[in-house]
Amino acid sequence: MIYTFWVCPVVAAVVLYIYRAGYIRSGRRAKQSLLKADASTYDFLPRANRWPLGIDLLVLTVKALDESHLMEFFLDNFRKLGNTFQQAIGPNTSILTIEPANVEAILLSNAKDWGLGFRRTIFFPLLGDGIFLQEGDAWKHSRDILRPHFYHRHYEDLDIYRPHVKSLLEVISTDAIATGVVDLQPLFFRLTLDVTTEFLFGESVLSQRPVSDVISHDFEEAFDTAQSISTKRSRFQKLYWLVDGKGLRKACKIVHEFADGVINRTLTSSANDVNDSNKLPFLSTIAQFYPDRDALRGQAINILTAGRDSTATFLSWTFFHLVRYPLVMEKLRSEVSQVDETVAPLTRADLLRLTYLQNVMREVLRLHPPVPLISRTALRDTTIPTGGGPDGKSPILVPQGMSVLYSAYCIQRRTDIYGMDAEMFRPERWDEEPLRSRDQTHRGWTFLPFGGGPRACLGMDFSLTEGAYAIVRILQRFPSIKLPADEPVYVTGRERQAVTISLNPADGCRVDLGKE
């Protein structure tokens, strides 16, 4: 088992040392703060681990990861322990919650008390200094600079997606020639890479090309490796440095060299095209704010990561569900047959009018949010509003330095919020009360695939438009798409899942294109 070294004695000794030091410090601080705050201490929260240092929890977590059932494991813990509990693994004690009120406080009303914690240290070698890892004024500056590039008028006509979705349809047809069965997942990753690079650099890397561009494929491989090592590191928190620093450095070097090459090309061709500043690509416009090349590369890789992975994952889960729910597929197919690109090019507004499609996308994001778990770390002693005390309703004191994790995946499967059929893929639920009447953006902090508050996803509309357009075109081009005969079917949530930077179907998204 690849994670066996986690429990080797040397690691255990280091963990024990740091754990004791950390525990004593945070315990002292918590007691002092309690004098000031009318909140109950986290000590009384149900605990996911029983053994010291959370060795039992560590073993179970590693097993769940190995079996590709990590989110199911989290969900089981919430069902056993309640909506807010604590867990300790090694030196890290954290609180996990699926209370909408706690999420609202952390992301919005009390956001000033919360920071990104270890995210910056762990992901910096790959992502560099970009919006995902910045805080305070640096983050606000980036957000102000990047936000205007995401206005929907830039992609209202869908021109940015059109050629790449066309290439995707061609690749799917070619791949399907032999058996009629295709794994869409890797193809979606290339589609979203091509779209995002076009969006950022004004010129796509065209990774879907049949004669593969070796450099862009090396980049994809290195990008995946760097993300996977960084994600493993994030699970180790303070002990992140134990995980494959050499592999990470090697992969990051390839990613950075690739990004530098594309950035150089973009800036050189923009310099030759100074007359039409409206046509300057995203990157060239932001380059004036980031004369330092490392900073510019950082922003570019941040957007590239966000733009490629989550949208590809979202599309994979969409087809994963559609082929398993033929009635939904049929209803959706009937709706998308109302629009026809050969009559007039589709626009974003046309896609928004396809209401069943919008419901299907919401339902996919509910059951399989690409970012299933998010953490914030207390910048100072603070509280979350509910989950503590004997009745489980009092505020909870969170000492400075402690992390609170919320899981959109687990909140969005709560039966008291979504009904007893919360585990079922049923897009119709979005037309029913009370979901219909919830506010569109955060649905009362119970629908959080794009986060919330001031750091909510900047690319939400861009990715939903890309996803909607790709779904429509695939269904129109391949009207007989279905589940391959030999494909296993599990109850939703029991399928194998891979958790890297985003949540993916671990066995891909195989579909049978049937007779065209």
Ligand code: HEM
């Ligand atoms: C289905 C697709 C997507 C999902 C589910 C998603 C989800 C998220 C989530 C949950 C966050 C908040 C993270 C946090 O609170 O720590 C976020 C932030 C962000 N997303 Fe997305 N995202 C998607 C697509 C995109 C795309 C396509 C782009 C850009 C091309 C993008 C750009 C960003 C940026 C820049 C941030 C950082 C915002 C900040 O820190 O101020 N996202 N995304």
